[in-house]
């Protein structure tokens with residue numbers, strides 16, 4: 112039950128601690144802490160540097176909320192903050208800003224309706240359900256060097272899924288992030304050490320992602336180090352993945368170790384590139400897998416073209432087999448006119464090796480690790496990054512300032528006909544044998560997103576998968592449809 116108590120604490124603090132209450136001990140603000148001009152400005156050491164700091168407030172909302180830097184907002188008088196959602200940020204707990212806290216959260220609901228989930232297999236009925244979740248966090252800073260970040264989640268499913276909830280659907284109260292951090296600049300760059308439960312994310316989330324599409328998200332437990340100096344950034348971690356338990360406290364899986372060293376070079380113009388080594392060990396299948404990769408993205412100078420490329424090679428051992436597998440991915444997109452609806456047309460390509468012979472002592476199938484598969488391989492979430500050759504055309508257009516239309520057309524083939532087709536969760540979609548066909552299918556996704564304001568957005572999407580020859584040869588092969596309706600508010 113200790114997790115429930117911890118979660119209640121997080122949520123309770125978020126709900127109860129208004130800026131007014133937290134500042135109540137400060138007599139000059141007791142009457143109205145938000146009176147304009149800010150009454151404590153003469154004593155406020157930040158006043159002299161207010162303008163530049165104001166420019167950095169508020170920061171952009173991040174996928175991993177602990178990356179947001181709200182410190183510049185300490186210097187913005189609360190009377191200038193836009194409503195309660197900004198007043199729960201950078202809340203001073205002591206007069207001289209030694210101790211301060213941010214609160215934040217997210218509410219999200221998504222209706223999902225599937226037809227022919229298993230391509231029409233009798234055991235896989237048409238079905239629909241509603242996913243809902245609430246996240247709440249508190250980010251406590253003590254001086255510039257100590258920090259504690261706590262984030263809780265409640266995620267549930269209604270009008271249940273007839274085949275039972277997926278592992279990413281339900282988590283009725285748990286901690287997504289709960290870590291302590293020591294940070295400082297020892298003369299060679301901003302360095303931080305963290306210990307606890309923390310979400311991981313690298314690059315474009317092809318291999319390491321908090322999986323925001325999943326209702327429960329994904330997190331890890333362990334420790335790590337981050338370092339930043341100029342354009343250089345380094346992220347190092349040694350963790351165990353946390354396994355979602357719908358009704359009990361999530362525990363880390365001690366049989367799986369995931370470590371990483373990820374370097375990113377963020378130039379201001381044209382190019383961001385990175386290099387990484389990730390290690391994955393699984394006791395249950397006697398596996399030690401090392402993934403070495405390179406990635407780059409940016410704009411092609413003098414053109415209206417953007418690019419994004421990544422390639423990775425895997426080596427190691429699984430059981431008695433040696434591992435030798437690889438992936439490559441590339442996207443080029445063209446933005447002809449930013450002033451006229453910012454249309455964008457892109458071409459994408461993905462390759463992930465398969466195993467050409469189960470008995471040759473070498474495992475050639477690429478393991479997609481902990482990805483955000485939803486972003487690259489179709490929004491019906493049928494396909495994963497193993498034994499795959501995929502191509503796509505994508506387009507985006509801002510119909511109005513608030514309304515965006517996106518569409519994707521994907522084609523999926525097996526990279527190797529001796530290996531299975533794999534699903535978004537990394538499991539077998541359809542086993543090998545019975546067909547030499549490569550074509551798994553094609554998919555059309557069309558999505559409309561509407562921004563209600565800076566915090567709220569809604570979307571509606573239809574995804575249709577046309578079953579290909581490999582599915583026709585090996586079993587059920589009706590076309591699959593998915594419809595999503597989503598609403599999300601982030602604070």
Ligand SMILES: [Ca+2]
Nearest residue numbers: 239270271272
């Ligand atoms: Ca249902």
Ligand SMILES: [Ca+2]
Nearest residue numbers: 285356359361
């Ligand atoms: Ca749980």
Ligand SMILES: [Ca+2]
Nearest residue numbers: 468469473474
């Ligand atoms: Ca093999």
